[in-house]
Amino acid sequence: MGQTIAEKILSNHAGKAVYAGELCIVPVDGCMATDTTAPLALKAFKEMGGTKLFNKKKVHLIIDHAAPAPNERIANLHMLMRNFAKEQGSSLYDIGSGICHQVMVDHQKVQPGDIFMGADSHTPTYGALNAFACGVGSTDLAAVMLTGKIWLKVPQSIKVVLHGKKLQPGVSAKDLVLEVVKQLTISGATYQSVEYHGEAVAALTLSQRMVLCNMVAEMGAKTGIVSPEGLELPYAFTPTYADADAIYSRVIEIDAASIQPKIAIPNSPDDVHDVKKYVGTKITYAFIGTCTNGRLDDLQIAASILKGKQIAPGVRMVIAPASRQVLIDALKDGTIHTLIEAGATIINSGCGPCVGSHEGVPGDGEIVISAANRNFKGRMGNPNAAIYLASPATVAMSALTGFITQPITQ
Amino acid sequence: MPFAHVYGHNIDTDRIIPGKYTKTLDIASLAEHVMEDLDPAFHQKFKKGDIIVAGDNFGCGSSREQAPIALKAAGVSVVIANYFARIFFRNAINIGLPVLEIPDHDIQNGDELEIDLLNGIVKNLSQNKKYNATKLPKVMLDIMQEGGLVNYLLKHKDYILE
Numbered sequence: 283m284g285q286t287i288a289e290k291i292l293s294n295h296a297g298k299a300v301y302a303g304e305l306c307i308v309p310v311d312g313c314m315a316t317d318t319t320a321p322l323a324l325k326a327f328k329e330m331g332g333t334k335l336f337n338k339k340k341v342h343l344i345i346d347h348a349a350p351a352p353n354e355r356i357a358n359l360h361m362l363m364r365n366f367a368k369e370q371g372s373s374l375y376d377i378g379s380g381i382c383h384q385v386m387v388d389h390q391k392v393q394p395g396d397i398f399m400g401a402d403s404h405t406p407t408y409g410a411l412n413a414f415a416c417g418v419g420s421t422d423l424a425a426v427m428l429t430g431k432i433w434l435k436v437p438q439s440i441k442v443v444l445h446g447k448k449l450q451p452g453v454s455a456k457d458l459v460l461e462v463v464k465q466l467t468i469s470g471a472t473y474q475s476v477e478y479h480g481e482a483v484a485a486l487t488l489s490q491r492m493v494l495c496n497m498v499a500e501m502g503a504k505t506g507i508v509s510p511e512g513l514e515l516p517y518a519f520t521p522t523y524a525d526a527d528a529i530y531s532r533v534i535e536i537d538a539a540s541i542q543p544k545i546a547i548p549n550s551p552d553d554v555h556d557v558k559k560y561v562g563t564k565i566t567y568a569f570i571g572t573c574t575n576g577r578l579d580d581l582q583i584a585a586s587i588l589k590g591k592q593i594a595p596g597v598r599m600v601i602a603p604a605s606r607q608v609l610i611d612a613l614k615d616g617t618i619h620t621l622i623e624a625g626a627t628i629i630n631s632g633c634g635p636c637v638g639s640h641e642g643v644p645g646d647g648e649i650v651i652s653a654a655n656r657n658f659k660g661r662m663g664n665p666n667a668a669i670y671l672a673s674p675a676t677v678a679m680s681a682l683t684g685f686i687t688q689p690i691t692q
Numbered sequence: 693m694p695f696a697h698v699y700g701h702n703i704d705t706d707r708i709i710p711g712k713y714t715k716t717l718d719i720a721s722l723a724e725h726v727m728e729d730l731d732p733a734f735h736q737k738f739k740k741g742d743i744i745v746a747g748d749n750f751g752c753g754s755s756r757e758q759a760p761i762a763l764k765a766a767g768v769s770v771v772i773a774n775y776f777a778r779i780f781f782r783n784a785i786n787i788g789l790p791v792l793e794i795p796d797h798d799i800q801n802g803d804e805l806e807i808d809l810l811n812g813i814v815k816n817l818s819q820n821k822k823y824n825a826t827k828l829p830k831v832m833l834d835i836m837q838e839g840g841l842v843n844y845l846l847k848h849k850d851y852i853l854e
Contacts (some may be wrong), residue, residue: 305829305853318714322757325717348715348766356715403755403779419757419783421841433831433851468702469749473778502752504778550702637711637754658706658753660729665710 284527286439287507288475290416291522295397300527301436314342314384315486316636317349319401321359324366324419327427338372345384346632349377352640380631382603383407383573387492388607394510394519399426403499404573410491411515412522416505437504438531440466440474443522444482446539451540452689453564454583455490456575456653456673458482459497460544463555465534470503470512474531476510477524482538484512489577496574497655500551516666520534539574541646543688546671549659557676560686565670567650568593568681571602571629572636575653575674578611584678585617587690588624594684599626600642602634626681637661693817694769696745697738698801700732703746704753706779714758716824722758723765741768743807745799747773750781760784770807772797772814785832788840792825799823809836830854 283301285293291405293299293306315323320343335341343363353358360377367374374386381401385391387410392398394412398405401423408415418432425433442462466476476498483494491508510521543557560596570576570584581603593599601621603609612618618628628678635642636654644650644667652662657669672680675689707730709722716722727734741752744763750773751759760783763771770790773796784791790809799805799816812825828836831853838844 305831307851309852318756318758321715321717322761326842330845344753355718357715359715369816390791401755405755416753417779419755419786421757421777421786422782425845428845430849431851433853435829468752471776472749472775499753502749502777535769571693589733639712639715643712656704656706658704661706663710665713665729 284525284529286475286528287412287477287509287522288414288437288439288505288528290690291395291397292434292436292447294395298358300436303462304436305433306436307431307433307442308397309431310399310426312340312342312391313399313423314344314382314386315401315420315423315439316347317356317359317363318347319420319423320363322360323424326421326571330424330428332424335370335372335427338370341372341427342386342391343367343372344375344379344382344383345350345375345377347637349632353521363548364437371523378606378631380608381573381633382578384577384604384608387411388605390517395522395612399423399432400674406497406498406503406506407492407496409495409505409572411412412508412510412513414505414507417499417600437473437475439477439529439584440471441479441533443533443535444538445535445585446482446537446604447485448539449482450539452543452675454673454675455486457541457544458538458669459494460546460554461536461541463500463552465495466501468500468550469502470551474501474503476501478506479509480538483508487579488513489579491614493574497551500655524691526539528612543673543676545676545686546657548668548670551656551671557672557688559668561688562648563686564684565649565651565680566597567598567644567648568597568665568677568678569635569650569652569654570674571604572654573604575603576602577610578608579651580674581612581617581621582607583674584631585620587675588682589620591624591682596685597681599630599681600635601626602629603631605631609627635662651677651686653677667692693806694741696743696799696801696805697773698745698799700729701747702749702752705751706753707758708751708759711754714756717764719761722762726762726766736790738766741769742767743805744768746771748775750776752777755779757783757787757854758778760787760789764789770809772799785836786841790836793821794825798825818837821823829835
């Protein structure tokens with residue numbers, strides 16, 4: 283019987299062929315928690331009787347959600363993480379390292395074919411690497427830290443095929459994934475794996491593939507996995523393909539070549555429209571960063587739009603490079619210089635204002651255009667602000683004009 | 693008898709407990725802010741032991757376990773929904789907040805409910821109706837009966853599927 287990519291990776295780990303709907307216990311190749319989820323996980327780990335990690339090389343703690351610490355309460359939680367890592371001899375990625383997901387990929391802590399558990403809902407991002415990665419809560423993560431295992435229900439898979447070779451000018455993976463979120467809705471992939479196929483996907487870089495998998499969280503999915511065609515990595519790997527006769531709960535075919543720039547309007551990531559419908563909406567705050575769109579290519583697109591220009595008066599633009607590596611690369615090639623000259627504010631590599639903890643909370647009545655993945659009410663720390671989600675190109679163009687603006691066609 | 697407090701579809705974890713409050717181990721402070729962006733009057737209406745009832749996809753969004761922890765700390769005895777977002781569902785059971793999936797229930801705000809957790813049966817005393825919750829896999833039922841994953845692992849040391 284044919285298998286999906288999720289079924290294959292889980293079967294490889296379970297030591298037997300497993301199919302959608304079955305429960306299985308699988309060994310985990312790596313796990314991580316952040317300063318939002320690690321403190322509770324460390325507490326649960328101790329309560330479970332945990333004294334030693336199942337494998338100190340496979341457990342990663344990342345300080346990214348409120349880093350550097352904005353207050354004493356969070357500073358003490360960060361110390362808790364540092365002390366635990368020191369005690370256990372495990373890795374601790376301290377402030378400035380970057381956003382957990384980018385850090386895990388930059389440091390090759392997750393690789394094709396792996397099963398990875400992260401105490402953060404956007405962990406499926408690693409599906410870009412043709413891996414099975416799931417978001418879990420703190421207590422599940424604590425159990426992984428202790429046992430090296432997790433129990434899972436093998437998910438059904440939704441096959442999303444993105445056809446077409448060339449995207450429209452100004453369109454990137456963010457616009458494609460917003461269209462998929464729109465079609466599947468915020469709950470349409472609940473408990474399932476979203477498996478990406480098609481020539482438009484095969485043509486994407488790793489960074490752009492990460493965008494596609496990142497936002498399966500906004501479809502309710504358990505994981506998202508990209509078929510490995512065209513995947514280029516700096517190390518040798520064994521790709522996992524779906525069988526031709528694999529069984530899918532649903533198949534969605536999209537003509538990627540005809541997709542126009544997209545925008546998700548307040549207050550749900552699945553309320554997606556063409557940007558052109560909202561052109562002219564006044565904005566005062568533009569944000570580029572996050573695990574969705576804070577990578578080098580995202581910053582470069584923004585810099586290419588803002589080069590030699592100034593963001594509109596009355597607009598502030600905040601940029602959080604996704605990791606230290608991204609920041610170094612963007613410094614080296616002049617991207618950061620261009621962005622700062624255009625009037626942008628560069629903040630620490632980390633989650634920044636996306637989760638409303640610090641570094642750029644919007645004021646009452648403000649309209650934000652953001653390259654992030656969520657625009658729930660209160661998401662950026664103020665329930666009286668409105669958040670629009672779009673690609674880095676659309677965010678940069680809007681920062682330039684002060685109004686929601688279509689990215690320039692080349 | 694506990695009363696139902698009914699909310700809609702797709703209640704995300706940012707609305708259950710905003711991200712700005714999550715970075716803490718002070719459980720009482722989580723309870724203080726629970727549901728505040730969704731329903732600022734929550735604490736005035738809600739009595740310890742009452743029940744949260746929702747539609748589809750309750751608890752979507754962030755993986756923050758602070759969401760079920762905050763609900764439990766505020767005295768929520770059980771959450772009923774048509775269905776739950778997957779991480780919230782696991783988290784709730786892992787931390788000992790009972791959750792029941794009842795697709796297409798018609799529970800109204802203020803309905804008085806009687807819950808039989810073990811058998812997954814909810815009696816709606818106000819409407820004189822009975823609902824059966826979706827059966828949980830054994831491993832989840834066992835974790836729920838132990839009051840959470842910590843106790844489960846202390847007792848069993850490992851997961852047991854069958």
